Amino acid sequence: MRNSVIDQHISNVYSSIENKGIEKNVVISSWKRCIETFKLDPLSRQPSRVLTHSELQNHTYPIEEFITTAREGMRTLYAQVQALDYVVLLCDRKGVTVDYIGNDRLNKELRNSGLYLGADWNERHAGTCAVGTLINEYEPMTIHQQDHFDIVNTTLTCSASPILDHDGQLLAVLDVSALHSPKEKSSQHLLLKLVQMHARFIESAHFLNYYREHTILKFDINVCTLSTNCPNLIALDKHNVIVGANQNARKIMARELGIKDITSQLLTGFEFTSLFELSKSEDAASFDYYLFKSRNTGLSFFCDIQAPKTKNKRLFNPAPNTIHDPVNIVAAEIDKLAGHDPSMHKVKQLANKFSPTDINILIRGETGTGKEVLAKAIHDSSKRSGGPFIAVNCAALPDSLIESELFGYKSGSFTGANSKGKSGLILAADQGTLFLDEIGDMPSSLQTRLLRVLAEKEVTPIGSDKPIKVNFRLISATHQEVAPQNIPNKNDFRADLYHRLNGATINLPPLRDRQDIYYLISKLMSKKSNMNLSKSSLEVLTEYAWPGNIRELKNVINYASTLCDEEGIRSEHLPDYVFTRDPFIVNEHSYSPTRHVETLSEEGQELLLTLRNNNWNATASAKKLNIGRATLYRKMKKFNIISPNNTDLTY
Ligand SMILES: Nc1ncnc2c1ncn2[C@@H]1O[C@H](COP(=O)(O)OP(=O)(O)OP(=O)(O)O)[C@@H](O)[C@H]1O
Numbered sequence: 303m304r305n306s307v308i309d310q311h312i313s314n315v316y317s318s319i320e321n322k323g324i325e326k327n328v329v330i331s332s333w334k335r336c337i338e339t340f341k342l343d344p345l346s347r348q349p350s351r352v353l354t355h356s357e358l359q360n361h362t363y364p365i366e367e368f369i370t371t372a373r374e375g376m377r378t379l380y381a382q383v384q385a386l387d388y389v390v391l392l393c394d395r396k397g398v399t400v401d402y403i404g405n406d407r408l409n410k411e412l413r414n415s416g417l418y419l420g421a422d423w424n425e426r427h428a429g430t431c432a433v434g435t436l437i438n439e440y441e442p443m444t445i446h447q448q449d450h451f452d453i454v455n456t457t458l459t460c461s462a463s464p465i466l467d468h469d470g471q472l473l474a475v476l477d478v479s480a481l482h483s484p485k486e487k488s489s490q491h492l493l494l495k496l497v498q499m500h501a502r503f504i505e506s507a508h509f510l511n512y513y514r515e516h517t518i519l520k521f522d523i524n525v526c527t528l529s530t531n532c533p534n535l536i537a538l539d540k541h542n543v544i545v546g547a548n549q550n551a552r553k554i555m556a557r558e559l560g561i562k563d564i565t566s567q568l569l570t571g572f573e574f575t576s577l578f579e580l581s582k583s584e585d586a587a588s589f590d591y592y593l594f595k596s597r598n599t600g601l602s603f604f605c606d607i608q609a610p611k612t613k614n615k616r617l618f619n620p621a622p623n624t625i626h627d628p629v630n631i632v633a634a635e636i637d638k639l640a641g642h643d644p645s646m647h648k649v650k651q652l653a654n655k656f657s658p659t660d661i662n663i664l665i666r667g668e669t670g671t672g673k674e675v676l677a678k679a680i681h682d683s684s685k686r687s688g689g690p691f692i693a694v695n696c697a698a699l700p701d702s703l704i705e706s707e708l709f710g711y712k713s714g715s716f717t718g719a720n721s722k723g724k725s726g727l728i729l730a731a732d733q734g735t736l737f738l739d740e741i742g743d744m745p746s747s748l749q750t751r752l753l754r755v756l757a758e759k760e761v762t763p764i765g766s767d768k769p770i771k772v773n774f775r776l777i778s779a780t781h782q783e784v785a786p787q788n789i790p791n792k793n794d795f796r797a798d799l800y801h802r803l804n805g806a807t808i809n810l811p812p813l814r815d816r817q818d819i820y821y822l823i824s825k826l827m828s829k830k831s832n833m834n835l836s837k838s839s840l841e842v843l844t845e846y847a848w849p850g851n852i853r854e855l856k857n858v859i860n861y862a863s864t865l866c867d868e869e870g871i872r873s874e875h876l877p878d879y880v881f882t883r884d885p886f887i888v889n890e891h892s893y894s895p896t897r898h899v900e901t902l903s904e905e906g907q908e909l910l911l912t913l914r915n916n917n918w919n920a921t922a923s924a925k926k927l928n929i930g931r932a933t934l935y936r937k938m939k940k941f942n943i944i945s946p947n948n949t950d951l952t953y
Pocket residue numbers: 638639640667668669670671672673674675676739781822825826852853856
């Protein structure tokens with residue numbers, strides 16, 4: 303940056319805070335705070351403060367469900383500003399970026415400038431900036447280029463709007479920012495309006511989600527807004543007592559009651575009919591709606607009544623779509639697979655895109671990451687959902703049975719066969735979806751047969767010469783690398799079959815890389831009534847590496863909920879091994895093979911548990927198992943068990 307620009311900025315900052323006569327504005331008040339309260343230096347060139355993964359989780363956990371709700375609004379906003387290279391940030395009430403949508407192409411620059419997930423935009427660290435200054439001033443604002451306090455931020459432009467909760471308190475901040483923009487601040491005027499509008503959408507979505515188990519009155523003077531983005535919302539309990547109202551409805555009620563403070567608790571607890579008179583509309587154009595009239599001011603409103611949703615149906619579903627964006631709406635079956643996590647967001651987008659098609663999908667991911675659950679969600683949201691979903695684990699079937707199980711056989715075709723014959727699992731999937739798990743374990747002779755079925759769309763049972771037409775969608779899964787070009791020495795997976803299976807690939811992230819573990823825990827715990835999880839046990843579960851992924855998490859939740867009392871799960875109810883930070887050496891560059899105790903055979907489980915109980919000491923473990931050390935190593939290799947420290951046990 304040129305020296306003259308820097309000098310000008312510094313002189314502006316210091317002269318304006320000293321100039322008593324100058325008109326007070328939010329930027330100058332903020333500069334003053336930065337110097338006098340936060341003791342910041344505009345020349346410090348502080349790199350942006352970015353939280354670590356676990357620090358960030360402390361900010362995302364408490365508002366996990368809200369983040370999921372806000373996502374839809376962020377996406378619609380991003381769709382409108384993307385072409386101009388703006389990014390969308392959602393920050394919590396402390397200024398930490400808890401969600402982010404931006405252009406991958408500019409990733410490095412955006413990260414360096416703090417326009418990224420985990421960046422802390424609190425004024426205390428970042429100086430004057432739209433998010434941080436809004437948190438202090440409580441009003442929508444644009445902080446443009448030289449308005450920023452720290453010299454490193456003076457090329458940015460940021461426009462932010464508050465998102466308030468149903469008590470009128472600051473819940474989050476929605477922001478759009480860009481690395482470069484025209485010099486004039488007025489160029490950002492429309493962007494600020496856009497951000498404010500989307501902040502209101504998100505507030506409404508959050509309100510509707512929060513009060514989903516209550517009756518909700520959507521009302522307005524204008525009948526047209528009732529079915530889209532209704533500005534006024536009131537929630538009633540089953541006795542018609544007002545339990546919540548959004549900002550606009552609070553203003554209307556405050557007028558009605560003659561109360562000035564719209565954040566006041568006084569605005570709830572009234573029986574609705576003591577304030578308003580409700581009747582059915584007689585106007586033909588709006589006969590679907592009710593009318594209500596205020597008893598004091600005489601104002602009339604059209605009203606739509608939304609009945610309470612049942613608990614189970616809505617729990618953890620994102621907010622109802624107050625924002626209409628048909629292209630981006632993710633099918634509910636797919637959406638509920640994950641909470642707020644960037645890589646699962648991509649998975650959901652891909653699954654949503656491919657589910658209506660008949661493209662063959664290959665799902666890759668470590669054991670227990672939810673490959674079958676994803677395949678079922680794709681099936682359930684596809685046009686084949688009325689048909690069968692047939693799941694076959696190729697690794698679990700012995701080679702001798704897999705052919706007859708899959709392709710079926712004619713009566714008397716081989717010794718031991720059922721005398722009536724069997725139609726086979728491929729035919730059972732007719733009109734539905736066939737899910738072939740562990741496809742990498744399919745014997746090579748059967749790969750050729752499967753390829754033929756896929757190419758000709760007909761199956762010939764063993765012992766028959768009559769092919770039968772079959773119509774199914776194939777989803778396959780693997781925890782290992784099957785792409786032929788990536789395994790030059792492994793020629794037993796046919797390249798032509800690989801290409802046929804892999805119309806599209808979806809990579810499922812391992813649980814240790816996901817940011818929505820809290821969502822998954824809540825989801826798994828919601829099946830147990832009134833179950834709580836203490837903060838310390840949540841921290842333990844967050845730090846653990848989860849080699850067995852969601853399957854292991856599910857087992858741990860089941861284990862702990864069996865041991866715990868009515869107060870819920872505390873650390874002492876968790877199994878010992880989750881306190882180990884690094885239970886296995888996990889190779890991040892390949893699909894790690896089965897290493898989790900529950901996924902091993904009985905022999906493997908015994909071996910793993912003995913090693914764990916003997917602190918991975920080879921001599922002690924071998925002695926306990928009554929085998930030699932060489933046999934111990936051989937067995938470890940067989941079951942792919944690797945010591946956490948990998949030094950005392952080498953092969
Ligand atoms: N999104 C999810 N929400 C809740 N439970 C899940 C989710 N995904 C997976 N699970 C649970 O985790 C377990 C493992 O899931 P699944 O069988 O789909 O994994 P997988 O990757 O196919 O495993 P494998 O590779 O061993 O076949 C199951 O009990 C499943 O119910």
